Amino acid sequence: MFNQDITPYQNISILILISFAFQSILMPLLLYEIDGPVGWISIVLAAIIIYFALKPINRVLKKYGEDTIIGIGERVFPKFISKIAGIYYILMFLTANSILMKDFSEQIKLMMLFNTPLNAIIIVILITSAYAAKKGIQPIANIASIAILTSLVPYLLIIIFSTYYADYSNILPVFPADVQGIVKTVPGTMLGFFGFSILLFSNSRVSAKEKNITISRRFIVISSVLYIACYLLIVVKFGMKEAVHLVWPFISVMKFVNIPGFFFESTEIVGLCFQIIVTFTCICIIAYFTNLAMQETFKTRENGYFIYIQIPILYTAAAALPGMYMMFPYIQWPIVIISILNYLIPLTASMLDKRRER
Amino acid sequence: MRNIKILLIILTVMLMTGCWDSAEINKREYLFAVGIDKNLKDLTFTSEIPKINEGSEEQRLVYTKEGTNFADFYSTSYLHSEKAISDRLMQVIVIGEDTARSPETLKKIFDEIQRSPQMNRRVKICIAKGKAEDIIKTEIPSDPIVGRFLSEMLIKLKRESYQDIYTFDEAILHLGQTGNAMVPVVEVNEKSLKIERAAIIKEYELVGFLEPMEVEAIMLLVNPKRANIRNINIEVDDTTVALGAVDVSMSKDINLNGSSLSADYYITLYCYIDSFIVGDDRLNDKEFMKKIKEEAAKKVSSAASDTINKLQGSYRADLLKIKNDLSKYHKTDFGKIEDKYDEVFEAANINVHVNVDIRSTGLVK
Numbered sequence: 001m002f003n004q005d006i007t008p009y010q011n012i013s014i015l016i017l018i019s020f021a022f023q024s025i026l027m028p029l030l031l032y033e034i035d036g037p038v039g040w041i042s043i044v045l046a047a048i049i050i051y052f053a054l055k056p057i058n059r060v061l062k063k064y065g066e067d068t069i070i071g072i073g074e075r076v077f078p079k080f081i082s083k084i085a086g087i088y089y090i091l092m093f094l095t096a097n098s099i100l101m102k103d104f105s106e107q108i109k110l111m112m113l114f115n116t117p118l119n120a121i122i123i124v125i126l127i128t129s130a131y132a133a134k135k136g137i138q139p140i141a142n143i144a145s146i147a148i149l150t151s152l153v154p155y156l157l158i159i160i161f162s163t164y165y166a167d168y169s170n171i172l173p174v175f176p177a178d179v180q181g182i183v184k185t186v187p188g189t190m191l192g193f194f195g196f197s198i199l200l201f202s203n204s205r206v207s208a209k210e211k212n213i214t215i216s217r218r219f220i221v222i223s224s225v226l227y228i229a230c231y232l233l234i235v236v237k238f239g240m241k242e243a244v245h246l247v248w249p250f251i252s253v254m255k256f257v258n259i260p261g262f263f264f265e266s267t268e269i270v271g272l273c274f275q276i277i278v279t280f281t282c283i284c285i286i287a288y289f290t291n292l293a294m295q296e297t298f299k300t301r302e303n304g305y306f307i308y309i310q311i312p313i314l315y316t317a318a319a320a321l322p323g324m325y326m327m328f329p330y331i332q333w334p335i336v337i338i339s340i341l342n343y344l345i346p347l348t349a350s351m352l353d354k355r356r357e358r
Numbered sequence: 359m360r361n362i363k364i365l366l367i368i369l370t371v372m373l374m375t376g377c378w379d380s381a382e383i384n385k386r387e388y389l390f391a392v393g394i395d396k397n398l399k400d401l402t403f404t405s406e407i408p409k410i411n412e413g414s415e416e417q418r419l420v421y422t423k424e425g426t427n428f429a430d431f432y433s434t435s436y437l438h439s440e441k442a443i444s445d446r447l448m449q450v451i452v453i454g455e456d457t458a459r460s461p462e463t464l465k466k467i468f469d470e471i472q473r474s475p476q477m478n479r480r481v482k483i484c485i486a487k488g489k490a491e492d493i494i495k496t497e498i499p500s501d502p503i504v505g506r507f508l509s510e511m512l513i514k515l516k517r518e519s520y521q522d523i524y525t526f527d528e529a530i531l532h533l534g535q536t537g538n539a540m541v542p543v544v545e546v547n548e549k550s551l552k553i554e555r556a557a558i559i560k561e562y563e564l565v566g567f568l569e570p571m572e573v574e575a576i577m578l579l580v581n582p583k584r585a586n587i588r589n590i591n592i593e594v595d596d597t598t599v600a601l602g603a604v605d606v607s608m609s610k611d612i613n614l615n616g617s618s619l620s621a622d623y624y625i626t627l628y629c630y631i632d633s634f635i636v637g638d639d640r641l642n643d644k645e646f647m648k649k650i651k652e653e654a655a656k657k658v659s660s661a662a663s664d665t666i667n668k669l670q671g672s673y674r675a676d677l678l679k680i681k682n683d684l685s686k687y688h689k690t691d692f693g694k695i696e697d698k699y700d701e702v703f704e705a706a707n708i709n710v711h712v713n714v715d716i717r718s719t720g721l722v723k
Contacts, residue, residue, distance in 0.1 A: 114476070124370070127370075169686055170686075173686050173687065176690060238531065239534065242530070242535070
């Protein structure tokens with residue numbers, strides 16, 4: 001019907017943006033699970049693990065051109081397993097999106113709209129993002145590529161300003177490092193690279209597919225640098241003792257910002273406005289790829305109308321779920337399981353395909 | 359269909375603005391300063407509200423209300439005024455001496471500010487010598503709004519690095535990291551207020567006060583690059599010489615051997631001669647200059663040592679942030695003595711070695 005291809009730049013924007021949103025949500029996990037400011041080692045390990053999986057995964061994605069991971073799964077897995085994998089991705093995207101929406105709406109309520117009911121905020125976000133998601137990948141990809149420049153960069157600049165009066169020695173001590181804590185947080189950190197799960201779908205929509213491997217690698221490198229920089233920023237600003245208590249470290253960083261000559265009364269509100277655009281774009285992205293996963297699993301010609309199925313599910317889940325910070329004590333194992341599945345499903349598909357070739 | 363969509367969008371925009379419960383600026387009362395004192399039962403909040411809405415910037419309202427916490431104070435204020443109370447422009451929180459001496463109360467106050475999404479963490483903080491209410495109620499002829507007066511004074515002192523902590527976020531970070539903090543003390547000074555001394559807060563409890571010279575000595579050891587040192591007045595061969603330090607360099611050597619802690623600070627002060635005697639040419643004499651340097655070094659060193667002794671012996675409060683250094687650079691050894699750090703700090707061998715270098719004699723020899 002329409003040309004639904006995206007450019008490699010739009011693809012990398014989507015991947016970086018979506019990873020950034022989940023990295024900020026999962027940051028408290030990295031801060032309080034590890035004794036000492038060595039969470040960056042966990043990020044490096046997670047990035048390396050994902051980096052090595054990119055080559056085989058991209059090989060199989062390139063081979064089947066227009067197919068997403070679900071389409072490839074149908075070719076290499078038994079039918080039953082491929083259906084389960086498809087349903088898994090749908091449920092995973094729905095859960096991730098509802099958590100993102102809940103966390104985001106709670107931030108807006110607490111910081112900006114104190115008297116507005118949480119449900120009203122969720123509905124507004126949901127309706128707006130549903131409209132964007134229904135229009136297909138191109139508008140979302142356009143929003144993502146613009147959001148990177150207009151929101152993520154100024155948002156990061158505001159956070160960087162907060163390093164004024166920071167104690168850089170807070171990044172010490174590195175040794176002796178809490179090895180157990182680092183190992184324990186690697187799955188959670190891998191989940192922070194949420195773009196890894198998205199690229200399994202988005203790469204098939206890129207116009208220049210030969211660039212996918214380079215784009216995927218660049219995404220991991222840029223995203224890890226961003227992740228490490230944000231982690232260190234929080235550590236130098238607060239120190240580990242204070243950082244472990246924070247529910248939303250990024251919002252708290254902005255509450256500490258004192259930009260010379262800044263004329264806004266509350267810097268955190270300005271930062272939050274940028275974050276609204278970033279998170280809103282991420283919600284649209286996940287909603288679209290949930291549609292795509294549903295289309296491929298249920299074998300339909302269109303995917304736009306799946307958003308009407310998503311809306312009640314997302315609303316109910318977002319309204320019912322507690323905030324991410326309230327769930328941390330209970331989601332240690334689910335995080336490990338989701339992280340392993342996200343990593344192993346595409347890798348297994350790639351290995352089975354290679355075996356079939358022989 | 360298209361019209362319905364447009365209508366829906368317009369309705370959504372109008373209904374979801376979040377401004378349906380807005381209060382105009384002239385219907386608000388902005389708190390500029392709040393003083394918190396402890397009474398027999400609860401806390402006494404003394405708030406200062408400038409009459410900014412009535413075009414008279416130099417007039418203010420002062421309310422005193424009792425409450426258990428900030429939330430209580432706000433809800434009581436809400437019921438006692440026709441206007442909406444707002445803390446968005448809060449400049450300074452003054453904590454009364456009695457309140458600061460009660461760790462439980464201070465912890466509650468800090469927790470509430472830290473937890474609140476609305477309250478500004480960059481609000482300035484100081485401890486009142488005596489009652490916070492007296493500070494807030496002080497009538498200053500030159501600047502009647504106490505919140506503004508204190509805020510501007512604290513900003514000025516911060517710029518000159520006279521003390522270490524000025525804002526709530528700095529206080530909470532210091533107390534969290536080391537358990538100790540040095541908070542400015544505000545006192546009534548005839549028809550005005552002054553901030554000279556500092557309060558020693560240890561584990562959220564006011565344990566003592568530091569005199570201006572002691573504050574200076576601590577700042578020299580904690581933040582030598584930005585430390586603001588006043589004139590060093592010394593007597594050399596029955597003549598008074600005044601030196602002004604223009605630059606400071608410092609290195610430190612902290613060692614932990616079992617439970618034995620030692621810290622050596624090596625400070626070099628680069629000074630100018632500020633005042634001597636007209637016509638006296640002894641400043642050309644190398645021996646005389648040497649005596650000036652030795653005498654100045656002795657004076658600074660002795661002031662620093664006395665302050666350190668006071669911190670070690672009287673308060674066992676590590677305002678020098680040695681604990682912070684140990685936790686970062688000697689993590690394993692520090693882990694073994696962390697629980698008894700106060701005793702280790704009290705028995706520590708801390709030395710200050712001062713060297714004075716005279717860079718210039720000013721515009722005349």
